[in-house]
Amino acid sequence: MSEQKPENGFTSSKILNKELNDKVQNVKKSIVSTLFKIIIALAIIVFSIWFTNSKYLFGGSEILRTAILSTSVFVAGIVLIWGNFARLLIYFKNSVVELKKVVWPDKAYATKMTIFVLIFVTILTIFIYLADFLISWVLFDLLMKKG
Template identity: 35%
Template sequence: MSPTPQVETVSSGAEKAKLAAVAVLVIASIAAFYLLGQQDLWQRVLVLLLGLAMAVGVFFVSESGKQVIAYGRDSVREVKKVVWPTRKEATQMTGYVFAFVLLMALFLWLTDKSLEWVLYDLVLGWKR
């Protein structure tokens, strides 16, 4: 038996500083939005969006951001490998689903009415 590999996460001080800067930028952007309460709304929103854009920029420069970008690229590559159904196949499968739902609704309605008849009319003797 081979030993299970240990997963180690290596995080340098610079990476931690980048992520801390992201958090500070987000908090500062939100704080600036509220501290500029006397300004016009468009100015407050502009300050908020600029601060958040800077935070996103710093995040994508960090190793975590690079991993997110790589994951996105891999996801797009996998989606391109998918064999999508033709319009005819999709329409047929949708029809099958609707037919099955209709049959199940009919079955459940008949079951409900049968149980209602058995319980109320035969067992309890209630007449409506």
């Protein structure tokens, strides 16, 4: 009796449970896959750090060591992105669509706001400098007599 009749517009609870279980299994697989990729990427980076500091490259140039480390970080990044490449492309496409939806301000408004921000930052910088100067003067010159 726990099942709803389809004519009421509800699907049965067995179907809902199966769909929910499928989603949970997909999430678990995704988490395991992501953890595996992170472990592989970290292993690549740790191995390259070990290799550049080992006796095999002892006395090697800094350029070679830097190149090996940079390449390993690049390869680790590829390992992390590889499984999600299609999702990454979809994300970039959606980002371009959202970017086209943005209403950009006109030039006069943007110039006014930029000038306002610059003036505000200048005033805030002067205030922080004066507060720092005052606190330093009180602490070091008056209280500690180190001047």
